[in-house]
Amino acid sequence: MEASTKLWSCRVDSHWPDGLDICEVTLSIFGLIGNFTVTVLLFLLRSKNSEALTLLRVLSFSSLMSTFVEFVHDEVIPNKSTGNVVFDGLVCVLWSSRFLYWYSKAHVYHSLFYFTCNRAIDMLNIRIHLITTKKQRLTAFLLLIFISSFLSAAPQFLLAQPHVPKCACALPTENFAILSMIYAHVFLWVAIFGVIYPIILVYICIALLLRLRRRENCALVDELDQLVFVKARSSASCIISDALAVSSPTEAEASIINNPRAATTSRSKDVSARYVWSASFCIxxxxxxxxxxxxxxxxxxxLSAAGQITYVLHSPAQKFSHILLSLFGSMVPLILFFHIPAMRSLIFVVIVSIGKRCRSVRSTDVGDQLT
Structure with a gap:
């Protein structure tokens, strides 16, 4: 019993909400709004190659679900039983054991990892396409994301004790086999998400930056830079689509033919364009x-699994940990929005529309004064 209590314990949060709780709820609300907006925009975007866009949608949707679970987790604390054995058991197994919370987190981390691997394969020209097609690779990535996320959080079921009155703050079990699996899960969780994934992500980022600096004659082609919104039938949507459209290579070639001086300017722009921070650099x-x-x-x-400290639920240290995890969910939509040109262009569309509206109001006021 003594060895098991060193891993985690639970304290009653009688001072809710304190400053840490307010900060966590604020980040959850901001992340919920931001992820919802970016997810909707991503589903409105279209691309010739849907592989990267699909993985990007999965990442954004995973972040949206994670922030939603965070918000509900902060607001809803099921301490009282309803009297329904089946319902209370499901709440204990799925919610009080924190399975849904860590499943949503694992889904975001796996989505980020495989999205990064996908962009590395395309941007670094890795010859994996000789073995598998893009459709097969996308299917494999999606299966790995969902299966790995479930397996990463499944050991949380071992913490559930539906027969205990206060399931959320139940004492750790004394079963040696279950405790061994829980300890192994913690070490594997830290090893995968805290060591292996960060090392691979850092390696990919460094390789991408070195490729960007060292390329001389070939430019990196980024599929995410070519994302466009669907052209709707309404005139307003057509205006937005036209504002977001990027000039095609044929138009650029025609301008160079008509204006020979533009050739020199175009070459200088091509040299600088090779070092442009494209959308895939959001990784x-x-x-x-x-x-x-x-x-x-x-x-x-x-440190808790190593027996140095105790992981105390609802403690200031644990709340600060959740604040940092919530901060990542809030940063995902901001990073994606400002790295994808089609989304970033919406800012200019809004500015132009506001300017036109202000000018129309001024012209109306001047016309009223003249009459």
């Missing part, structure tokens, strides 16, 4: 944010 700030925000919780869990 660099995403990876950095993931490593920074997850390191604290990984260290906290590792």
């Amino acid at each position: 660099i700030p995403l990876s950095a944010a993931y490593i920074v925000t997850f390191s604290y919780d990984a260290t906290y869990q590792f």
